[in-house]
Structures are given as structure tokens and as C-alpha cells.
Amino acid sequence: MGGRGGDPRALRQAGFSLVELLVSMLLVALVLGGALTLFNYTNKLSRAQLHQSDLQQSARVAQRELLGTVRMAGRGGLAGFAVAGFTATSGPASVTPAITVRNNVPAAQQRLVIGDDSSPLVALDTDVLTVRGHFESPPAFVNSTDPSTFVVAGNGGTITISSRSPGGVPQDLSALVDAVDDDRPDALLITSSLSDLVYGVAELDPTTSDVSLFDPDPAAVFDIVIGYKNRGGTYTTEYGLLSADGVFPDPNVLPPTPPEWVPVRDLEGVGSVALLEEYRYYIRDPEGLEGEVAPRLAVGRFFPGTDAPHPNGGWRQDLASNVYDLQVALGFDSSFDGTNSFNGFFAFDPDNIGNDDLIVDGELVPSTSSDLDDWLFNDPADEENLGNLPWTPNPASGSTPPAFTASQPRPRLYYARVTTLSLTASADRGYQAPLITAIEDRAYPPAPSDPKAINGSEGRQYRRLQLTTIIDLRNL
Incomplete structure (x- = not known):
């Protein structure tokens, strides 16, 4: 009864058999492997979602920054059409006092300021959008019934502005006072009291200004004197070209015969004064910048009509990262109607039917062509070579320089269509995005030699993420 082997059932309960141990280890390995696979997938998904979220945020920021300023282009009265003298050819349609487009920047002109290698590098084949108006400061209204508020003297004059508008409403004059105190040659947008179609852009003259009575208290009542130059200043020549007929409407100097849209020859009285601002939006190329690998949407502020950066902003302020393209198309009331009839002007319309009543987009309207529509820079054929009507004046007009005529008038700008292309910061190795064939008039090669x-x-x-916004230029 007391054999050496004892009870065999007790031996079996003493531990796992080899087979049981192997099976247990296999099950644990399978569970751990599954968990690790799940964790790895979750990590990749989370990273992809984070990059996607950053992409959407960057694209939204880019569009918001552009929309907020572009929709206010021309605020204060700047023209949305090219004016006589603004360029040597009376101005192509894309070059106006209120808004200007440098289309598909070539390699030879990649600097934000062409020829200045110290200025930021613009991404190749992207657009540069210039917007002018008064954005950050309100206009100051002048009591034009008092002749002493507008005095012409020497190379300019003085304008007396009250802290109360002619209607008795308090006015914020701090921006004008700051410009005088900082001794800046800022641009002044001076509008006639007779018509907002008559305006001039002159240079602030701190030496003839007097802001000593300024009081930041909103309840204070005081006057300030703002001096200006329209000749003989630092930027008076450039500023004058932004005026209603390409020259400052100086009461002491008889200007050239005004275009049909200018009812009088000079200011005669001042209705309002505002600081004129200029902003240039562009895609900044990271080449040569340490620690940067992706392009960014940036903005530079300049003294209007010049290539001189403004001290309040300079020529580079980054707005959104990983923005690879900026394309701008401009919507006009032009002679084009999407076909070869050239009867698209609203003013030439005998009825309220047809494409001549629309800002026609050849990509959207049946039986029309994008190179014969009302949108400029939405087709590679939209070039502004001299004589390429309706975007430039006709050399056969007989005038020097060539000018638009009654039968081929200057197109009027109504809309700006702004498109941005943003990419994620990191690649998704298992993903292949759809091909992009073109954005507006920029074509993308389907099989580029550069894999990047x-x-x-x-x-x-x-x-x-490609986002497009059509902006109604409310001030033009």
C-alpha cells in the first residue's frame, strides 16, 4: 500500500505539462500581438487625424486672413480699374489702385520685391496678391462747409480735422496722430466733399502737421492739423499714380483732361481723410531659411505703390504654414461673354437675357470657353500682352499710350476668386492623393521628374486640401 509512486493524480496536479505551458504562452503571445497591432493602428490613425486637423486649421486660417482684407479692397474710394498713368500702357486690367495680381511668378522674378535679393523668396508659379485701402483705421470726416479746414500751400496743404465729425459723432484720430508722432511718410487717401469719385493720394507731412491738442479721452473735443505733400516728397510720385485719374487733383495744378468717370478736376473741398495701407499676400518659399522645410502663406506691408516695406509690419509676417499655392482669378464686367461675340458689357445689354448679364465663368456655363469669359487668370490664354482685349488697351486706339475707348471700355472689377492649396506636415506612406491637373491658370504636370x-x-x-472662395469686392 505504501508504494514509491504514491497517488498519480497528486503528481498531475503539481504543475503544467509542457503542452499546456506552450499553449498558454501561445495564447498570451497572440493577445499581446493583437494588442500591439491595435495600439500601432490607433497611433497611426491618431497621428493621421492630427495631421488632418492641422491641415484643415491651416487652410481655414489662410482663407480667413485673405477674405478679411480682400473683401475690403478699395475701402475709402480707391478705383477698381486701372487709371491713366498708373502704368506706361494705361494699365492692364489686373493692375489697379485697389487690387493688383502678379500672376504665376516666374523664376526670374521670384523675389517679393523684384530685383531685391534681401526680400523674401516667393514660391515658383504662385500668385502675389496686392490689396490697398484703409483697413485698420477709420476715415476722419472733415467739415467741408468751413473753408479754413482745407488750405492749399506750397507743395501740398493742410487739413483741419475735429474730434467730432460734421454730424457730431466722436472720431478716432489716434492712427493719424501716431503717424505724425512717428514721422512716417504715410499715404493719405483724401476724398473730395463733392464726389467720392474724386480723390487723391498724397504723402503725410509731419512738419506741417499739428497734433499737440490730441486727447485720447473719447469725450474730449479738439482739432488736429494734418499736413500733406503731393509734390516733392519721399513717395509723392508713387502716391499720385494711385489717385483718381493717375495724378493728384491739386487745385493749383491743372490736371490732364479727366476720364469720363471723374466729374470734376480737383478736390475743391475735402470730405474725408484716411491712412492708405498696402498688403501683399504671397507664398513664402522656405529655400535658404534655416530650420524651415515647408512654404507658408505670408503677408508684407508696404508704403502704397512702392517697394519700401512699412515699419508697422515689414515685408514678412507668416499667417499659415504648409500652404503650397495661392491662385487668384479676377471677375470683371468685360466685353467677353464666353463666346466670340464680344458683347458682354452690362452697359451694352439690350435686354436682361443671356450671358451678357452675368460675370461668365467658362468652366461653369455651358457652351462657353474659359479663355473667352469674364474671369482673368482662370485660363492659360488669359495673358495681358498689349492689345489683348479686353484685358489691355487697344494699340489701334490712336492714343499714346494706348487707351481704352467707348467701344472697348475698361473692364470693371467685381469679384476676386482666391484658391489656396495646403498639405499635411507629414506623409502618409500608404496613401496616394488624387492628381491635381490645374488650379485656375496654373497647370500641374501629371508626371513630374521631381518625386517630391x-x-x-x-x-x-x-x-x-484645396479651398476656393469667391469674394465680392464690396467697395469697388
């Missing part, structure tokens, strides 16, 4: 290009094998591993 937008349509390259590596470039398509980045998720992208």
Missing part, C-alpha cells in the same frame, strides 16, 4: 512635387510619387503621399 505635388503630383510626384512622394508628393502624393501628403494629404491636401
Whole structure:
């Protein structure tokens, strides 16, 4: 009864058999492997969602920054059409006092200020959008019934402005006072009291200004004197070209015969004064900048009509990262109607039917062509070579320089269509984005030699977001 082996059931309960141990280890390995796989997938998904969120945020910021300023282009009365003298050819349609587009920047002109290698580098084939108006400061209204408020003297004059508007409403004059105190040659947008179609852009003259009575208290009542120059200043020549007929409407100097849209020859009285601002939006190329690998949407502030950066902003302020393209198309009331009839002007319309009553987009309206529509820079054929009507004056007009005529008038600007292309900061190795064939008049090669290009094998591993906004230019 007391054998050496004892009870065999007790031996079996003493531990796992080898087979049981192996099975247990296999099950644990499977569970851990599944958990690790799940964690890895979750981590990749989370990272992809984070990059996607950053992409959407960057694209929204870019569009918001552009929309907020572009929709106010021309605020204060600047023209939305090219004016005589603004360029040597009376101005192509894309070059106006209120808004200007440098289309598809070529390699030879990649600097924000062409020829200045110290200025930021603009991404190749992107657009540069220049917007002018008064944005950050309100206009100051002048009591034009008092002849002493507007005095012409020497190379300019003085304008007396009260802290109360002619209607008795308090006015914020701090921006004008700051410009005088800082001794800046800022641009002044001076509008006639007779018509807002008559205006001039002159240079602030701190030496003839007097802001000593300024009081920041909103309840205070006081006057300030703002001096200006329209000749003989630092930027008076450039500022004058932004005026209603390409020259400051100086009561002491008889200007050239005004265009049909200017009812009088000079200011005769001042209705309002405002600081004129200029902003240039562009895609900043990171080449040569330490620690940066992706382009960004940036903005530079300049003294209007010049290439001199303004001290309040300079020529580079980054707005949104990983923005690879900015394309701008301008919507006009032009002679084009999407076909070859050239009867698209609203003023030439005998009825209220047809494409001549629309700002026609050849991509959207049936039986029309994008190179014969009312949108400039939405087709590669939209070039502004001299004589390419309706975007430039006709050399056969007989005038020097060539000018628009009654039968081929200057197109009027109504809309700006702004498109941005943003990419994620990191590649998704298992992803291939759809090909981009074109954005407005910029074509993207379907098989680029550079694998990192937008349509390259590596470039398509980045998720992208293309946003387009049509902006009603409310002040033009």
C-alpha cells in the first residue's frame, strides 16, 4: 500500500505539462500581438487625424486672413480699374489702385520685391496678391462747409480735422496722430466733399502737421492739423499714380483732361481723410531659411505703390504654414461673354437675357470657353500682352499710350476668386492623393521628374486640401 509512486493524480496536479505551458504562452503571445497591432493602428490613425486637423486649421486660417482684407479692397474710394498713368500702357486690367495680381511668378522674378535679393523668396508659379485701402483705421470726416479746414500751400496743404465729425459723432484720430508722432511718410487717401469719385493720394507731412491738442479721452473735443505733400516728397510720385485719374487733383495744378468717370478736376473741398495701407499676400518659399522645410502663406506691408516695406509690419509676417499655392482669378464686367461675340458689357445689354448679364465663368456655363469669359487668370490664354482685349488697351486706339475707348471700355472689377492649396506636415506612406491637373491658370504636370512635387510619387503621399472662395469686392 505504501508504494514509491504514491497517488498519480497528486503528481498531475503539481504543475503544467509542457503542452499546456506552450499553449498558454501561445495564447498570451497572440493577445499581446493583437494588442500591439491595435495600439500601432490607433497611433497611426491618431497621428493621421492630427495631421488632418492641422491641415484643415491651416487652410481655414489662410482663407480667413485673405477674405478679411480682400473683401475690403478699395475701402475709402480707391478705383477698381486701372487709371491713366498708373502704368506706361494705361494699365492692364489686373493692375489697379485697389487690387493688383502678379500672376504665376516666374523664376526670374521670384523675389517679393523684384530685383531685391534681401526680400523674401516667393514660391515658383504662385500668385502675389496686392490689396490697398484703409483697413485698420477709420476715415476722419472733415467739415467741408468751413473753408479754413482745407488750405492749399506750397507743395501740398493742410487739413483741419475735429474730434467730432460734421454730424457730431466722436472720431478716432489716434492712427493719424501716431503717424505724425512717428514721422512716417504715410499715404493719405483724401476724398473730395463733392464726389467720392474724386480723390487723391498724397504723402503725410509731419512738419506741417499739428497734433499737440490730441486727447485720447473719447469725450474730449479738439482739432488736429494734418499736413500733406503731393509734390516733392519721399513717395509723392508713387502716391499720385494711385489717385483718381493717375495724378493728384491739386487745385493749383491743372490736371490732364479727366476720364469720363471723374466729374470734376480737383478736390475743391475735402470730405474725408484716411491712412492708405498696402498688403501683399504671397507664398513664402522656405529655400535658404534655416530650420524651415515647408512654404507658408505670408503677408508684407508696404508704403502704397512702392517697394519700401512699412515699419508697422515689414515685408514678412507668416499667417499659415504648409500652404503650397495661392491662385487668384479676377471677375470683371468685360466685353467677353464666353463666346466670340464680344458683347458682354452690362452697359451694352439690350435686354436682361443671356450671358451678357452675368460675370461668365467658362468652366461653369455651358457652351462657353474659359479663355473667352469674364474671369482673368482662370485660363492659360488669359495673358495681358498689349492689345489683348479686353484685358489691355487697344494699340489701334490712336492714343499714346494706348487707351481704352467707348467701344472697348475698361473692364470693371467685381469679384476676386482666391484658391489656396495646403498639405499635411507629414506623409502618409500608404496613401496616394488624387492628381491635381490645374488650379485656375496654373497647370500641374501629371508626371513630374521631381518625386517630391505635388503630383510626384512622394508628393502624393501628403494629404491636401484645396479651398476656393469667391469674394465680392464690396467697395469697388
